[in-house]
Amino acid sequence: MSTTVNAICYKAKVLKNNEHPLMIRITKDRKRKYLSLGISINPKHWDFEKNQPKRNCPNREQIIQIISERTKEYQEQILEFKATKKEFTATTLLAKVNNPVKVKTVKELFDSYITRLKDANRLRYAQMYESTLTSLLAYNGHLDILFSDIDVAWLKKYEAWQHKQSFALNTIGTRFRHLRVVYNLAIEENIVKPDYYPFKKFKVSKLNEQTAKRSITKEEIISILNYQGKSYYECFAIDVFTFAYLTAGINFADIARLTTDHITGDRLVYKRKKTKKLIKIPLQQRAIDLIAKYKQDDSPYLFPILSSFHKTEQQKVNRVHKVYGHVSKHLKAIGEELKLPIKLTTYVSRHSFATNLKRSGVSTSIISECLGHSSEKVTQIYLDSFENSQIDEAMKNLL
Structure with missing residues (x-):
């Protein structure tokens, strides 16, 4: 007509x-x-x-x-x-x-968003988006294209290309989530019309592989805490793991940035770097002893990871990443020696903290508050499934 x-x-x-x-x-x-x-x-x-x-x-x-x-x-x-x-x-x-759209290519907006992340000192996230950008450039050859050029067919071809490169499903999913974030930003900034949005039909959720559980039993935790390190670095790795477990699974990057200012009475009070949420955790005696063990008079930090030498955020990120590598290496070796069922990492302390509290009857809402999660749905990811023996007992109540 x-x-x-x-x-x-x-x-x-x-x-x-x-x-x-x-x-x-x-x-x-x-x-x-x-x-x-x-x-x-x-x-x-x-x-x-x-x-x-x-x-x-x-x-x-x-x-x-x-x-x-x-x-x-x-x-x-x-x-x-x-x-x-x-x-x-x-x-x-x-x-x-x-309402004509602003002319900005996919590459230009990616670069702009990465710059915003860096300006906000979210350097690890910036690196992740840079990795996604590198992947997109490797696939398409260039990104001097408009967002309207990215349709469902384009996304399917990009997915197939990544599978052909043998990337893990979660890696592929992460890259698509990054692309979706930038596409949504393009809509928000009137760079592309919502009519072109391809993620209504192309579902990123299908690219989520269920992450293997990272929790271990209370007995296995105790075996780690009682492990006698054979070197300074082994002892340090065990102490970091112990402190994390006793302080609600605090992230390694947050441990590195703890100072005396984060100690209020007998509580640890800090903001998670990842979510900016305020966390208040009571300090167990063993955690207090670890702080006393590593605290140095000439440094404001509680643990010898960062020092006054590390002034810029990039220096801090690089240093934390380096020390984390050493700690992870020694925890992996200790886990193998103890014949643990999963690879031992600092994340195991966080997942095990949540799961062991749940098995002790603590409500998910309290665990969620301790972990600093935005919702109980996020916390549920951390909670390990109950053992078959518990399920067997529960099933006896059916009749």
Whole structure:
């Protein structure tokens, strides 16, 4: 059905000066949309049959020029829609002409977002997005493309390419989530219209592989805590693991940044670097002893990971990453020596803290608060399934 674009004197509305507003009227599929031209006219100066100002109308030439220019914009957009065989309505035509998108490529917005993360000192996240950007560039060759070019077919090809490279499913899922975040940002900044959003049909959730449980039993935890290290680094790795377990599974990056200012009475009070949520945890005696063991008078930090030498955020991130590598290496070896069922990492302390509390009857809501999670749904990921013996006992209550 044809689309018509006319300028009309909108008689249904009378302004304070007793004039009527001039409107652009778009008619398509028997539906009409109106948009004010920002000018008004006395009805005696308007030819309602020809939809144009009469010869005696003041400023007639200027009004005709405005009408002509605005009408031309709509006619050109209609031609573009038809040339690209894109369906449109009167509403989308109005939006396209009056809210034109900003021209910014996928590469430009990725770079901009990574810069924002770095400016906010979220350097690890910035590195993750840089990794995704590198992957996208390796796949497509360049990203000097518009977001509207990324459709479901493009996403499926990118997914297939990653599978062919033998990337883990969770890695693929993470990259698609990063791309989705930047695409949503493009919509928010009016770089691409929501109509083009491909993630309504392409479901990223299918790329989530259930993460193997990282918790161990209380008995296995005790065997780690009682392990006698054979070197300074082994002892340090055990002490870091012990402190994390006794302080609600505090993240290694947060341990590294703890200072005397985070000790309030007999409590550890700090903000999680990842979520910025305030955590308040009572300090167990063994945790207090570990603080006393490693605290140095010439350093504000509780543990010898960072020092006054590390001033910039990048220096701190690099140092934490390096020490974490050493700690992880020694924990892995200790776990193998103790014949633990899973690879021993600092994350095991966090998951085990949550699971062992749950098995002791502590509610998920309290555990969630201790972990600093945004919701109990997140906490549930940490909670290990109960042993078969517990399930067997529970099933006996059915009859």
